[in-house]
Amino acid sequence: KSILIVSHNIEEAVMMADRIVILSSDPGRVRAEVRVPFARPRNRDSAQVRALIDEVYTLMTSPAALGPRVPAMAAAQQIGYRLPEADISQMEAILDLLHESPFFGRADLPHLADEAGLTDDELLPACEAMQLLGLATIERGDITSTALGRSYYETEPSERKVVFGKQLLSHVALAAHIRRELEESEDGEVGEETVLREMQAFLKPDEAQRVLTIAIDWGRYGEVYGYSFNSGVFKLPDVEEAGATGKV
Numbered sequence: 053k054s055i056l057i058v059s060h061n062i063e064e065a066v067m068m069a070d071r072i073v074i075l076s077s078d079p080g081r082v083r084a085e086v087r088v089p090f091a092r093p094r095n096r097d098s099a100q101v102r103a104l105i106d107e108v109y110t111l112m113t114s115p116a117a118l119g120p121r122v123p124a125m126a127a128a129q130q131i132g133y134r135l136p137e138a139d140i141s142q143m144e145a146i147l148d149l150l151h152e153s154p155f156f157g158r159a160d161l162p163h164l165a166d167e168a169g170l171t172d173d174e175l176l177p178a179c180e181a182m183q184l185l186g187l188a189t190i191e192r193g194d195i196t197s198t199a200l201g202r203s204y205y206e207t208e209p210s211e212r213k214v215v216f217g218k219q220l221l222s223h224v225a226l227a228a229h230i231r232r233e234l235e236e237s238e239d240g241e242v243g244e245e246t247v248l249r250e251m252q253a254f255l256k257p258d259e260a261q262r263v264l265t266i267a268i269d270w271g272r273y274g275e276v277y278g279y280s281f282n283s284g285v286f287k288l289p290d291v292e293e294a295g296a297t298g299k300v
Contacts, residue, residue, distance in 0.1 A: 060173045062108050063162065066101060067094050074111055084111045102162070109161045109193035112176065131226045132254020135266045136177035136184070140273050143178045144212065146170075147187060150197055151205045157197040164195065185219040217274025226251070226267045231276050234288045244284035 059065045065072050066088060074084040086108060094101055149168055150159055159167075165175045179195050182188040187201035197205070204215055220227045229250075233242045244264070251260040271277045278287040 060171065062172050063096065063105055066105050066108065067096060072108060105162050106160065106193045113161065113190045113193060130254065131229050131251055133225065134259065135263050136180040137266060138178045138181035140269065142174065143181055146178050147182060147201060147205055150195065151202065157202065159195055161193050161195060185223055213274055217276045220270055220274045220276055227271050227276055230267065230271065230286055234277055234286055240288040242286045244286065
């Protein structure tokens, strides 16, 4: 007899389970399976347990370990790429923490999660977004700041949005697509429904709405475009803002 437990906490899974099955979200399939050989009770601070936690983090964050997949940076050049549900303020807080003691630009993901006081569901999407925007790289369960990530950390908060906007246009096709349509529009406006229809060639309606909501938040922060929540219309940012971010 077996008990199936669904967990979003990697450490919890290692401490409780005899076998860990890692699932992909879309399409739903088994991505990896890890056997947990340790007797109970388990010591979460033992070298063996920490090593297995690292291994599971590696499997969840390293596409190469899961077989052939499209690299995140390449996939994001399609408007149907499923953007991670990452809050910008949380992303920046993690990047700041990554550059401070005891990490100084490189961190073991489980250690970073502990220091940040975040669950895996909060940490991993933020780290994916940082990698997507060129602020960090993730390999074998470790996250390392890039030169741009270091520069972003050292930049005044008021100027960070300029860097964020440029990276968004360079690396996220959906944001670049919306900006391009705005520039080609006679009145500098594009309706949300127009963008959703285009996205639904790649995504189901609910997922398209989720991804677009993220793109709205990221684009507004980076001053790539404006958005009216009352009318559901995208607009070009002010001339001064557009000059700071640059055209597509």
